[in-house]
Amino acid sequence: MEPIYNQPLLPLLSKSVRDALIAAGRSATYSDGQFIHQRGEGGPGLSIILKGRVRFGTYAKSGTYIQTSVLNAGHCFGEATLFADAPRAYDADALGETKIVEISKPRFEMLLEQTPSFANALLVSLTTRLYEALEFADDLRTLSPEARILKLLTRLTHSGGFSENAIPVRQIDIAYTLGLSRVSVGKALNELQRQGQLRLGYKEITVVESRA
């Protein structure tokens, strides 16, 4: 089964719509690690990532951090504040220098009404994200830690825009993403390296291309 890759919003829009959207919002720049918003706070609006990446997550009762997702440039977030009247569901912080445009609810609704292609792009982006989330949940329940890790790294290699195959990632971040302990991640990574599927570095992992 082919995995479904999420499609960022911006590339789905024509240049004119994209420009109108960006012009309608208020933009802000965040430095690496800086908080964008905390869960529960913030008014309704659509946020679009122009540059950088945004990490979403929560601190579990046990105190450990759980990463829900990472969205790359081009993606939007905050749809639930518009379509479900919900507050921001997650803490969001910047990965690397990150630029965000935020479009207020009234402006968003105006644009949505005036621009049919905008709704279409949103539908495509949301649909792909939904199916990706469903697939991820399936994987949590069915795949071994090793398989999950390999799949995650493969996805990062493809979507990440990283030069070669070297992914700049800490083992602890993989643990956060997959809901595993650091020890389990380390053990699985070493096993995968032993099998020749990847090479481990310091804050860096290289996926070996399979000759499929």
Added chain:
Amino acid sequence: MEPIYNQPLLPLLSKSVRDALIAAGRSATYSDGQFIHQRGEGGPGLSIILKGRVRFGTYAKSGTYIQTSVLNAGHCFGEATLFADAPRAYDADALGETKIVEISKPRFEMLLEQTPSFANALLVSLTTRLYEALEFADDLRTLSPEARILKLLTRLTHSGGFSENAIPVRQIDIAYTLGLSRVSVGKALNELQRQGQLRLGYKEITVVESRA
């Protein structure tokens, strides 16, 4: 944090749009347990549940069934065939007597173009489903089996349209849904019953209303 409840498509539409939608499709009725489609097969189109419920899932490599989701009447599915050019991602079968309308891709696109409120309803439905899926994935990683089971049952009590609080469910289905073994589910259920949070029956569980 309030959970986000998914919103079915149909109630979000005006009667006229709803009728037009249903009239544009081809409807079929399925009996309990009957296959609607298998994963990988079937052409592009939007399917809408008029009556009954549909269960989506896959058989894992280990041979055990994994249930991805259950959609109630009013919901639609197959969006990914329209917006992501993907084949049907899951096996689907009917829970109880179930009636489905299927709208072909060309007709769907026509309706979407002509009816702005249709796009809006789809956006609401997809957004709520996306955030529900994200929350579910978070729960898989953070909550104990007991907490997950209680949350699932509470959700079923609310969304299920079941008369009292008695939910007709087998323990094995809970296991499928949450990716647990039947033994773990049984153990957790007994513990929850011991705590007075629910009452177990044969193919039936009653959630005790908390006096919160």
Added chain:
DNA sequence: CCTTGAATGCTAAAAATTTAGCATTTATAG
């Protein structure tokens, strides 16, 4: 070339979960 903090490696005990098997209960069809 050191020093230092972060990241990774490693180990063993503890805890959680699954597997496998069989016993018991339940509803239903005959």
Added chain:
DNA sequence: CTATAAATGCTAAATTTTTAGCATTCAAGG
């Protein structure tokens, strides 16, 4: 009422995963 198949209950061993702690490696700044 009885037989039957399905669902649930129960148990112990095997496996997986986490927790906790400390050792080692790495890269960057002084």
